[in-house]
Amino acid sequence: MTIATNNVTILGDINKQLLGLTDQHIHYLPNKNLANESLTASNAGRTVQTSSKPQIGIHQQMTTAFAALKKSAKTAGIELEIASGFRSFERQLQIWNNKFTGNTAIKKANGETLAISGLSDRQIIEAILLYSALPGASRHHWGCDIDVYAPNLLTCGESLQLEPWEYQASGPMEKLSTWLTKHAAEFGFYLPYDCYRGGVAAEPWHLSFAPLAKQYQATFTLQALQECLINSDIASKAVIIDNLTEIAKRYINNTCDLSLIPIQPHQKATT
Numbered sequence: 001m002t003i004a005t006n007n008v009t010i011l012g013d014i015n016k017q018l019l020g021l022t023d024q025h026i027h028y029l030p031n032k033n034l035a036n037e038s039l040t041a042s043n044a045g046r047t048v049q050t051s052s053k054p055q056i057g058i059h060q061q062m063t064t065a066f067a068a069l070k071k072s073a074k075t076a077g078i079e080l081e082i083a084s085g086f087r088s089f090e091r092q093l094q095i096w097n098n099k100f101t102g103n104t105a106i107k108k109a110n111g112e113t114l115a116i117s118g119l120s121d122r123q124i125i126e127a128i129l130l131y132s133a134l135p136g137a138s139r140h141h142w143g144c145d146i147d148v149y150a151p152n153l154l155t156c157g158e159s160l161q162l163e164p165w166e167y168q169a170s171g172p173m174e175k176l177s178t179w180l181t182k183h184a185a186e187f188g189f190y191l192p193y194d195c196y197r198g199g200v201a202a203e204p205w206h207l208s209f210a211p212l213a214k215q216y217q218a219t220f221t222l223q224a225l226q227e228c229l230i231n232s233d234i235a236s237k238a239v240i241i242d243n244l245t246e247i248a249k250r251y252i253n254n255t256c257d258l259s260l261i262p263i264q265p266h267q268k269a270t271t
């Protein structure tokens, strides 16, 4: 089987897809692919509850590549699952407003909850941006970006918080992390938040499918994002708009350089 990583053309309205204003590009996975019950991540609004599991969606043109990645991981003893896939603008807006108003805790890099009383709007915005994207600027809008974990690597009763230490040496997801670093590129995937660059925290669970991501990235404009935010009910709107150029530089465009990733189509004889 060959995963075509070089000639994927995005269908439909790429401008709306980019901002999370449509799910026309999304394939919703059957329920059996929903995150395992042991996952209780709430770090970036990814809370998964057994009673009301959100349906997970991924880009229609990524399904074959993801299936191949998952199959290969399985041969290495890793049951790859998606904790969070597509998110709409509305969902990201809900996450944002809940954090800004204090309804949802804002986590610091060390995992502790940030006390927001006494902080300026700008300080709160920067604290949220460490783990949560601005609505309209989340790579999860694209459908080609997913947060992954492996439930079979958790010991019985253990829950996952999607925190960096879990994916580092001696953490439960270390095996997954090591495998992804070595093999993800064979299937067209890479880790845009592989390390902290002064903006978004390191997210060793966040995978991106490069052939699609590079097209969304190339389509992104600050003007379209600004228009979208002005027309929304986002908390702290005026401060965000005033600082949008700086926010984009530090938190939106500040990812791993895709041109440095040795993405290679996975070549394997069809059986």
Ligand SMILES: [Zn+2]
Pocket (backbone or CB within 6 Å): 084, 140, 145, 146, 147, 203, 205, 206
């Ligand atoms: Zn993510």
